[in-house]
Amino acid sequence: MKTAISASGLHKSFGRTHALDGLDLEVEAGEVHGFLGPNGAGKSTTIRVLLGLLRADAGAVQLLGKDPWHDAVDLHRHIAYVPGDVTLWRNLSGGEVIDLYGRLRGGLDAARRAELLDRFELDPTKKGRTYSKGNRQKVALVAAFSSDVELLILDEPTSGLDPLMEEVFRECVAEERDRGRTVLLSSHILSEVEALCDRVSIIRKGARVESGSLAQLRHLTRTSVTAELAEPVNGLSELPGVHNLDVQDRRVKLQVDSDHLDGVLRRLTQSGVRSLISTPPTLEELFLRHYQDDAARAGEGAVAR
């Protein structure tokens, strides 16, 4: 498979702040790649480096086989970008901005533009600030989805959209994937990433801490098990990989590392299982695991809220 984006060892500092600290990122052509991280982890900085707006202090980066800093213009013909914070010109209507972006990318599919305006329920005659945040985002999304490009870079594109529109957005991303386009989706809405992405990269403090398919990542973490048993069970706590064990008479709640699930189930069935709920790890748990030391440090503040 071709690589759409490859970055290795990216460093970028602004004064004393190290925004990127040896970041790696690989995105295969044709996949929807989730780019996860908490606020300030360096997602937007990475994207700006990928777009050639910032120059990395160190490290190598290629998009579609080209250097984003030196070949910016040629490369951008094949890229559509939706910023997290869309600002429009006050005296230009949304329709004008969509067409302008299309012309600057080398083409716009007029039929798709009309269809997307309809689906996103966007009025193209409004101007600049008379759009709400969500509608400004729609302007950028319609422009991106109706452009003829190979790679879409979307930076938290749904932060202002309502649930209905978020659904439209998901459909659009799926359609782009079906057409063989590559999507880099930066987000911290985990359900969105779970629903859309083939693979994810999780970054923290300017470096990647995890990358792989959702299945691979789930493998690294724990399954929650709740069971009602025919008779009391002993020795669960001695089993490897068991955490947060809570036994109340015949009711058992626990979390188990995914590769030790088998042993736990075997022990439970010995006691006669009346009912069993097993929940695979959510992305949220995965996410939290990587940030729990940050969370612990911020503990007091979080409790106060």
Add this chain to the structure above:
Amino acid sequence: MTAVADARVPARTRGSSKDLAGTGTLLRLALRRDRIMMPVWVLCLGLTASSTVGRLKGAYDTPEARSDLVADMNGNGSTRALFGAAFDDSLGALTVWRVGAFLSVFAAIMSLLIVIRHTREEEETGRQEALSACMVGRRAGLTSALLAVGIANAAVTVLIAGSLAGQGGTGALALGLAVGLSGMAFGGLAAVAAQLTENARLARGLTSAAVGVAFVLRMAGDAAEDGSRGSGHVLVWLSPLGWAEYARPFADERWWPLLLIAVLAAASTALAYSLAGRRDVGASFYATRPGPPAAGPSLNGVFGLGWRLHRGALLGWSAGFVFAGLIFGAISDGADDFLGDSDQTREIIQRMGGAQGLNDAFLASMVGILGTILTVYTASAVLRLRSEETDQRAEPLLSNAVSRLRWAGSHLVIAYLGPVVVLAIGGLALGVGYGVAADDMGGVPRAVGATLAQAPALWVVTSAAVFLVGVVPKYTSAAWAVVGWVVALGWMGPALKVSQSVMNTSPFSHLPKLPGDDVTAAPFLWSLLLSVVLTAGGLVGLRRRDIGG
């Protein structure tokens, strides 16, 4: 029952003290945000006043020299237009004659910038919304902005009065008050403009245009009548800047014209208050009209976009230059008629306008004024490049197939050629105004040529701004310091006998004084070379640096 009854009463009560809740906090916020800009403005105004006394003392050291100067300057409409009328020959009165108008205009500009920055700009960026959601009253934003500008103008008043107190306490106080109150009047007008339009840029433009009109009215009135005798000319009485002049600081002060300025300040403030209470946060009285659902053929790329973004300002400046050019031209006629044989007057005018026929020298002085004022336009056009960047509109644009140079070019082509268009229009108006007054249209091509010849010097300022944007983007506002320096030197340098080496720091000093002077290629070529070098440096910097706030 009471609760039910209350619920039916409209929630918005008029003039409630709650309207001002949070004013103190917002004022501290405004002062904190302006902690550099405001003291710099105030100090520059104060220093201008105090340094002028010293320079005048050095330049005209005997009472005879001063009274000759006053007699010559007042004896002629063109000199009065150019320099204002002198009301007395004391050092204090001469200071007022030379920098009084300048101080009032700059206090007005400082005030309009401060007021709009803390009112409409806050609303336009959406910051006011977040603030208004706190315990902040409906009129607190406007009140804190006016208080901030009141503090600035009070400081200006005290500084000017203090630094000129040596020339006579009463006169110093009158000048200080005239300048400070002018600031407040235009601050009040800016507050009204901020209520009328949703666009901070437009609000600044409208108020600046009001300052320009007031200035030109005063100038035309001074040309028509010597205000130091008699009751003054009606055009001057129509201008708030004229009221400041007719307060006659250091020359048998009249206090009631100052009262007129105070009334204007109070009335405009009251109007702004009443408008502010009647509209929604972030809105204006004119709803934005819907635009076309699709882009027309003219919006064909970044250059089409650049034209859309800049055409309003170009139109406004062109209209202003037609107005100013016609009036300047009309009052340039007749300079030869009255001027005495005084060498020093001749010398001042020739330093400003060149050593040829006096009509030409006056026209050349007007041309010089038009040229230096246009540095404001060209700098603001260049800085649009930077504001597009900090407002995050450049980023998505540059993530399309648009090179940085092309994007920069879409703004810079207007920053370089826009002033040329305005110069040509201004020159035409100047020539026609002069032609109508002198009944001789033959001078029109010369006037157009003379104004157009200002372009190379203007471009030096343009390219200095480009250099700043490209190489030190954090300090682009230094471009305004360049503009302020060039305008101040052009306006005050000649009469203050500022040394030629200092005058030479302005690119306009190197150009021949047209019409009239001999034209040599060298100064034009040097200006062009400097422009090319600075622009190239700026563009190289822009290509190499990071894009973003």
